[in-house]
Amino acid sequence: LGVADVGGRHMRCVFAASAAFAAIVLAAQYLLGGNPETVAEVLPDEDTFKDAEISPEGKRLSDALPLSTAATTLAQELPGAKTVAKSDRITQWALRAVAVAVGWGLTLSMATYCLFGSAMVGYNQSALSINFSIAAAITVVTQLVLFPKLIAKLGEHLVCALGLTLSGSGLLAFSLLRVNPIHRIVYLLSRVGNALGDTACATLVARSSDGSEARARNLGAIYSVRAGARIVTPLLGAWMFELSRNAAGRFPGVLPYAAASLLTAVLIPVPLALKSFEDRKSRQARAGKEVMDKRNV
Secondary structure, X not given: OOOOOOOOHHHHHHHHHHHHHHHHHHHHXXXXXXXXXXXXXHOOOHHHOOOOOEOOOOOEHHHHOOOOHHHHHHHHOOOOHHHHHHHHHHHHHHHHHHHHHHHHHHHHOOHHHHHHHHHHHOOOHHHHHHHHHHHXXXXXXXXXXXXXXXXXXXXXXXXXXXXXXXXXXXXXXXXXXXXXXXXXXXHHHHHHHHHHHHHHHHHHHHHOOOHHHHHHHHHHHHHHHHHHHHHHHHHXXXXXXXXXXXXXXXXXXXXXXXXXHHHHHHHOHHHXXXXXXXXXXXHHHHHHHHHHHHHHO
């Protein structure tokens, strides 16, 4: 574009251009998105509404069928509905924070890693491309093969916590361990954790939503949060890297990775706490069902 490479301007221009493009895409998604008022037209009628019973595994049996608008309105008028709605909002905001941490880890492993890998590890463009290609392949295999198997054995909450643990610890580890092949192995393990955490977070958003309307709204919100994170975090990561690159110490350039690792570590208890809340709801639902069955006998 004719910009002289003075003081690293080329890389800064790349980050600024990618952030501007992401902002344009996000604005287009918002402007071209569907009208919420038309959602009711495609929803089934009240006859498809089933009682929101919870199975012993903690999964809502009604998730297979979307709630109708009338059924959702009726549910909101039940006693304690406001308390449940407030709890659901807290859950969704907590998961959005998890999405931000996972998204930041991804941009640090790609956009900011171009700076880190070339300056701190000694990678050239070819080595960076090989790293990214291997990481992309591992991400696909993780999401298509490993993730379903882990979900079947551990459940969404534990897989999300596992992904956050691998991603957060991997970010800090590969920023400190700069000798190959250890650096590359830890980097790829971090990408595996990022893939697990990202997919499990979206699954938890859908699982913790009551009805098709809330599910669509919450999934839309989480995708918007991810898009917003991809606008801000590359600029933030590049700024923090440049800030710490010339700092005195044994590990220059580690600041953005340490910050993202700390944020991820703080959020690891979130899916575990959500699992505890869901288990408690399941026990309460079973107890209430037993009381109702005794009354009907």
